[in-house]
Amino acid sequence: MPLTTLLDGLCFGEGPRWHDGRLWLSDMHAHTVLTVDLHGKREDVLEVAGKPSGLGWLPDGRLLVVSMEDRRLLRREPDGRVVTHADLTPFADHPCNDMVVDAAGRAFVGNFGFDLEREEKPRATCLVRVDPDGRATVAATELRFPNGSVITPDGRTLIVGESFGGCLTAFTIAPDGALSGRREWAKLEGAVPDGICLDAENAVWVASPVSNEVLRVREGGAVAERIPVGRAAIACMLGGPDRRTLFVLSADSFRAAGAVAKRSASVQIVRVDVPGAGLP
Numbered sequence: 532m533p534l535t536t537l538l539d540g541l542c543f544g545e546g547p548r549w550h551d552g553r554l555w556l557s558d559m560h561a562h563t564v565l566t567v568d569l570h571g572k573r574e575d576v577l578e579v580a581g582k583p584s585g586l587g588w589l590p591d592g593r594l595l596v597v598s599m600e601d602r603r604l605l606r607r608e609p610d611g612r613v614v615t616h617a618d619l620t621p622f623a624d625h626p627c628n629d630m631v632v633d634a635a636g637r638a639f640v641g642n643f644g645f646d647l648e649r650e651e652k653p654r655a656t657c658l659v660r661v662d663p664d665g666r667a668t669v670a671a672t673e674l675r676f677p678n679g680s681v682i683t684p685d686g687r688t689l690i691v692g693e694s695f696g697g698c699l700t701a702f703t704i705a706p707d708g709a710l711s712g713r714r715e716w717a718k719l720e721g722a723v724p725d726g727i728c729l730d731a732e733n734a735v736w737v738a739s740p741v742s743n744e745v746l747r748v749r750e751g752g753a754v755a756e757r758i759p760v761g762r763a764a765i766a767c768m769l770g771g772p773d774r775r776t777l778f779v780l781s782a783d784s785f786r787a788a789g790a791v792a793k794r795s796a797s798v799q800i801v802r803v804d805v806p807g808a809g810l811p
Contacts, residue, residue: 534760534779534799538567541796542787544780546586546597546629547726548811549770554778554798556766557583557596560790564596567798569771577613579605585640587632587811589663595638599626604638604661617661622669625656629726629766631680631689631811636663637708639670639689641677653695660708670710671702679727679766681735682810690716690735692724699724699735699748717752726766726780731808736777738764745779758801765796769807777803 542560549555553566555576564576564583581598588594594607595616602623606616616638619627623642630640637660644656658677660670671677675696682689682704689702689710697719703712722739729735734755735748740763747756762783770776782796790796 534758534801537569537571537778537798537800538573539797540794541780541782541798542790542794543765543782543785543796544798545584545726545766547766547768547770547778547780547798548586549768549774549778549807550588552772554768554770555586556780556798557586558796559584559599560787564594569776577607579613582626584626584628585630587630587638589632589636590634595630595632597627597630597640599628602627602642604630604640604665604667617665617667619659619661619667622657622659622667627659628677629679631682633682633704633708633810634686635708637661639680639691641674641680641691644674644676658691658710660710662708670708671713674700678725679738681727681729683729683733684809690727690729692727692737694723694725697723699727699737716750717748719746719748719752722746725764726768728768728777728807728811729809730769730803730805732805733808734805736767736769738767738779740764740785745777756803760799768811769803774807775803775805777801 547556581601585597596605602619604617625643627642655673658671676694679692699716701716702710723741766780784790
């Protein structure tokens with residue numbers, strides 16, 4: 532299944548979401564949230580000085596954006612104003628990253644937990660839940676770089692990629708958003724989860740930047756499919772009208788200076804057999 536390029540010239544793409552007939556994503560090192568349609572037409576949506584990452588929407592359609600460096604969850608109002616939805620600094624000492632927003636508008640937001648740029652020793656951190664009114668609480672602890680996340684179609688299971696744990700971890704979601712029943716959903720061998728997405732057979736597509744591939748993983752860890760990317764695979768998302776287009780974000784430079792200088796990151800696509808399911 533060869534990948535074809537839909538959009539290039541990005542610095543570092545993150546947080547892809549299929550929404551309202553377009554792919555939305557964050558060009559992190561370019562400080563930009565943008566969209567691209569299936570014809571490759573790009574539209575810049577907003578600038579985020581603190582570097583955007585995870586994206587999602589409240590039930591009323593307002594956009595939520597993780598602002599990484601200042602550790603805030605931003606909200607775009609109908610008139611275009613961007614306001615702080617939640618201050619995450621009490622919970623995260625280092626950059627925030629990806630998130631998933633459930634059907635009720637609750638956002639589950641991850642963070643690094645340590646200074647990655649300075650190559651500090653990895654430390655476990657928490658996952659933060661932000662309720663629709665902006666109230667933030669700790670949802671789970673002792674996660675090793677909680678990153679891409681998905682919610683099953685019934686809204687009852689959250690699966691989180693632990694990048695420095697090399698695994699996918701699942702929780703049961705209570706009606707009030709509380710998490711319980713932590714368990715290892717899949718251990719990854721030779722791969723590291725970054726962005727992830729879920730399909731209708733309850734398999735998870737994982738973008739693995741260390742093995743330069745996206746892989747389709749079943750609960751328990753069996754790998755059903757692998758698609759080589761040729762460089763770091765950062766995130767993936769199932770979308771398109773039938774949710775059978777797999778969008779893959781890749782890059783060959785992680786650090787800001789190199790990424791901005793090269794602008795070689797891209798969005799690639801490939802058709803798959805099983806459609807997307809759940810959230811995001």
